[in-house]
Amino acid sequence: MAVGDLNNDGTADVVIGHMSGAKIFYDYDGWVMEDLGAVLNTPRTILLNDVNQDGDTDILIRDSQDLILFQSHQGQLGIQNCAPLLPLTTHSK
Numbered sequence: 813m814a815v816g817d818l819n820n821d822g823t824a825d826v827v828i829g830h831m832s833g834a835k836i837f838y839d840y841d842g843w844v845m846e847d848l849g850a851v852l853n854t855p856r857t858i859l860l861n862d863v864n865q866d867g868d869t870d871i872l873i874r875d876s877q878d879l880i881l882f883q884s885h886q887g888q889l890g891i892q893n894c895a896p897l898l899p900l901t902t903h904s905k
């Protein structure tokens with residue numbers, strides 16, 4: 813789970829991961845749920861930060877296989893940019 817202002821309306825929003833994806837809860841005088849719209853493999857870590865420093869909060873999710881970035885653009889979440897950035901490798905001993 814992570815908290816941050818994703819739509820730039822000044823109120824905190826919440827991102828919650830579940831087994832196969834994540835949901836966003838926007839606070840519009842009542843919570844409005846939106847699916848992140850991507851299939852994830854058991855999200856483990858969710859960070860909200862302006863990764864590309866364009867003024868919009870982005871979502872960075874590490875699941876069991878990949879590190880995935882969802883870039884926000886002017887308050888609209890750009891689902892199109894969800895390509896795995898850094899495939900995580902498993903090191904065997």
Ligand SMILES: [Ca+2]
Pocket residue numbers: 816817818819820821822823824825838839
């Ligand atoms: Ca907000």
Ligand SMILES: [Ca+2]
Pocket residue numbers: 861862863864865866867868869870883884
């Ligand atoms: Ca950004």
